[in-house]
Amino acid sequence: MSDVDDEYMERLDQDLREIRGALFDDTLAVLSPAEPVCVSERVTVQEAVKAMVARHQAGVLVVDGEGLLAGIFTERDVLRRVVGQRHDPAGTAVGVVMTSGPEALRMRDRVAHALHCMAVSGYRTIPIVDEARRPIGVVTATDVIRWLANLFPEAVLNMRPGDAIKNPQQIDSG
Secondary structure (H helix, E strand, O other): OOHHHHHHHHHHHHHHHHHHHHHHHOEHHHHOOEOOOEEEOOOEHHHHHHHHHHHOOOEEEEEOOOOOEEEEEEHHHHHHHHHOOOOOOOOOEHHHHOEEOOOOEOOOOEHHHHHHHHHHHOOOEEEEEOOOOOEEEEEEHHHHHHHHHHHOOHHHHOOOOOOOOOOHHHOOOO
């Protein structure tokens, strides 16, 4: 192997160690979770959807009278539980069609755990709560995908399918 090949392999090993470290060590805080849109169980589906659209979020967190997480209501719920079941959005309370007692994570939880929840359970939106179970953020699949993409060198991300890295020694890993 040439010096260039040795240098490339060393850089590749270093990049892989950094990626592994991020996968095992980064917490949800690095994703800068969005502030959640919270609504009461009594709010209508129509009002909840209006809040989702206004904030460009795929769901709302449903809180009880004490402000604790009681449920989640997402775009998927609109399709399956409202439109699919022919409920009237203006007359149906979000508490009737929400997912009750959703799994929630804390800021100190690892991104890898959120990724696992999304892959295994099919979640696209995960509530982030404090110790009392009050909503403090929302992590989406898009947040995790952006984080994953930032782990890879730009040269790799911009490759067309089937292309090979022509000058691996010139890869900028960030």
